[in-house]
Amino acid sequence: MHLVVASTAGFCFGVNNAVKIVFDLAERTEDKIYTLGPIIHNDQVVNKLEEHGITAIDNPEDAEVPAKVVIRAHGVGPGVISEFENKGIQVINATCPYVEKIQRLVYGKHKEGYQIIIIGDKQHPEIIGINGWCGNSALIIDSSEQVGSLPEIKKSICVVAQTTFIREKWEKIIQSLNKRFENVLKFDTICNATDKRQTEAEKISREVDMVLVIGGKNSSNTNKLYEICKDNCPRTFKIQTASDIPPVDIKKIKKIGITAGASTPDWVIKEVIHNMSELDKQDLEMSFADAFESSLVTLTTGQITKGRIIGYNLNEVYVDLGFKSDGIIPMQEFSDDTDFDPEKSLKVGDEVDVFVVRVNDGEGNVMLSKKKVDAVKGWDVLEEAFEAKRPISVKINEQVNGGVIGYSHGVKIFIPASQISDRFIKDLSSYVKQVLQIEIIEMNKQKRKVVGSSRVLIEKNKEFASSEIWDKIEIGKVYKGQVKSLMDFGAFVDIGGVDGLVHLSELSWNKIKHPSEVVKVGDDITVSVLDFDKEKKRISLGYKKQEDNPWVSAIKKYEVGNVIKGKVVRLVPFGAFVEIEQGLDGLVHISQISSVRIGKPGDVLKIGQEIEAKITELDMEAKKISLSIKEVNPIDPVGSKKEEPAAAADEELLTEHKEDMTNTIAENLTSLNDD
Known part of the structure; x- marks a missing residue:
């Protein structure tokens, strides 16, 4: 008989931390110690705590002063903490860091006006506590079918999940929410340790003949492990201790899988493993802790390794490294692309190369960076491009003094203002977020310095294109x-x-x-x-x-004898130019303005004045239109007497201005064409 023990079985960081806090407190103080509810869902641990005089209570009213109370890993709402403090009882908060993160998130988004939706078991202490951080106003569901029964929500929605929720169900619910509501902001708050535990349980349960799931009967994550394993292996049993192991026919069952919930102590797991091994007369002297440690990879700061994405939210990417703790890549360490969208670019199950920044960030997590790995690989790519003078693409991230900064293959590249174009560019801000083709003109790996130029490529391309243009x-x-x-x-x-x-x-x-x-x-x-x-x-x-050309359309629109409306746009000694339409002017000679003789057009006309006039001549070839105001409605000086000027006088006037008129018309036409 072969035993397959899940590497993730047993205490998670949050539970281990809470249990340690309680036991340490019992050694350091003589005050009465309470836990709000069982510190974990495991009778063996609770019994040990009772032996140390630590009592589990259900609410603040049950506590006697003076005393200290430990808030378990599930956490509580702020109102509960206030009740204890108002009663004079010191509160020691052992809430799991992952749960605390959800509480802060819900509190912040509730203040911003979001409707909070929590996906999980509404009777679970963790959910009750989280709901307290949004004034108990959250809508709580645990299946995609319940989405349809939610009320109409007009404001934006923020969705979080119970840390132990099953990922497959979470994804189905999110899909249903996105179909029904428009503004849904989701935060994947399923604990990466829980996610890893459930993933490993699913894998093992598909490969064995029987599964033992160890944990307390009231443990949420243990029940979810049982549910997952039962779907894949009908011979799945949930047990609390080794005494609950069902009869096993070792002739029929060759391979047994063992996993345990986050609240299961290692000594309970060790006892189960030992008893199962005894059935097959195998010597299992190795402790559970040793077996656990032997299954893990070793990590060191500065190491580059591979991992598998097991989850992400807007701030972090969670990676399974095969280590006792999962890795976390802060989103700013995943990509330099300012337009990077986790929803579009990340996929659970994808393998990534990562750089180990710290093996322990203080909360038991491994801090990682993908950007550092990209940069290491990127230097090789850029060096080859530099030697070959091969163009590369650069995404511009920011404008700095003297140029812009962009990234290519994870490496920072500076492009001076003089090299961004073949022309002087005063404002470089328009280049931010653009992708430019550049050639590397300077590179110093020791100083981590790379300088690029778009100008070099532009000039090369122009030189080639220029010869093509001039040839043809x-x-x-x-x-x-x-x-x-x-x-x-x-x-x-x-x-x-x-x-x-x-x-x-x-x-x-x-x-x-x-x-x-x-x-x-x-x-x-x-x-x-x-x-x-x-x-x-x-x-x-x-x-x-x-x-x-307005003169082309004028051929179709106007003819001699038409009366038009126009505006005086220019006055000259021999007459006035009138705009018939935009780009089309006609000339009213001074003799065609008034029924009496006037000294100058300005005596009766002014710039901008609206007039009516008749077309007396239309010469399209010479682009000349002659107009007469006098033949429509003459404009006479105030107080003048209407008289018929002699024909000879008109002839004399025409002769007098003939040369000036010809020159001015020519100047006016030149001005229209050249201004």
Whole structure:
């Protein structure tokens, strides 16, 4: 007959700590000592404590003063502690650190306005205690079927679990909660020791002919172990001591598995192992503690080893190392990626390489770092890339004085401001959280220094692309480009390794004062080549489209004799320019403003004035529209007498301004095109 003893059987850290506190207290004080409820769910331990004069009570009213009371590993709500203190009884809190963490979490999230949901047995002391930290307002469920009976919850939800809850059931409940409610914040608070214990029990129960689960009849985690093993092995028995071992036919049962709850002392487990071994006439001189220790791996600070993820929450990742305690990776030691999402990236059962930071963090846990392992491996990758001048990807994490810092393969890389682009970049904050392609230009492993450059790659790519552009460029060719910078006189556009200039006059048919009125840096636009000079490496580009030319649409919309409404936009000695629509102006000669002769247009008109006028001439080829206000509604000076000026006088006036008018019209058209 072969015995398979679970390495996780027996006291967990929290229970062991609570029992030790009580026994130590009994040796140090003569005061009456109470425990609030049995210190653990094990009659043998409770009986030993009673022999030392330690009494278990159910509530503060049962205690007599003076005395001390020990709060068991399950913990209690703050109200219970206050009751003892108000009565003058000293409280020694032996609550399991994992349970305390849940209490703090629930207290904080309740204050933030979350509705707390606890997954577990609502009659269990641990759950009752946790509920006390949110004013007993938590909703408590222990199955996915109960999710449907929960009331409507409008505020955000925070979900925690009893430390001994079965993980498979937890995951099903979480899925049901996510389907029914929108804002569910879950914290996987199942104790990693419990998780490991249950996982090992499931594995053993699948491989043996019979299972003995040792623990108190009221122990929650013992009952869950029994439930798990029973599903896989019908011959599963729950026992409290060796005297409860059922009859065993060693001819039929060749392999027996033994596990125990977190409240089971090692001497009870040792007795069961010894009795089972005696059945097969085997000598089991090795103590349970020795057997337990012999099954464990050895860990040292600074060691790199492999582990398996057994659970995680927003703050920590729990790893099974095959050691007597599980490892904990703080989330900030798992990845340098600021966008790292545990829900999307982590999977229970995945194997990870870890660096042992401390074998014991003071609470019995092994502190680990995945980032340190990544960095060790990463140096080899980066050294190879440095030697081969091979580009690598870098995720930028932060802006610092003089540049930015990013990470690649777990190694920190500095990119100076002068090396982040081939152009001067004033504000580097836009690069944070971006992934850049860089080439390593400096590396010193001893000083842990790596310097990268995007500029080197940009210039290499541009040099290659530039030769392609200049070999095939021609006037009229259309390119897709990106706006790189804006100047007062136009916009520079990268058309694939070469920058060309779109002059202000080529950005829009309308008069604009700055390129930002039409485009912005980073815009993807389509441009055409207007002119180029290969020797001087200059390219002139056009952006405005012919179909947007207001003069083209004017052919379809206007004809001689139409009366239009417009706005005076410019006054000159021989007349006034009137905006018919954006980008389309007409000229009202001074003789066509008033029914009487006026000295200058400003006598009756002002900039911005709305007027009505008739189109008297429409020359699309010359881009010229002549207008007459006089033929629609003449505007006369105040107090003037209407008179018909002689034809000769009009002719004289026209002749007088003919040269000035021609020059000004030409200047105005040039201004419209070049401004």
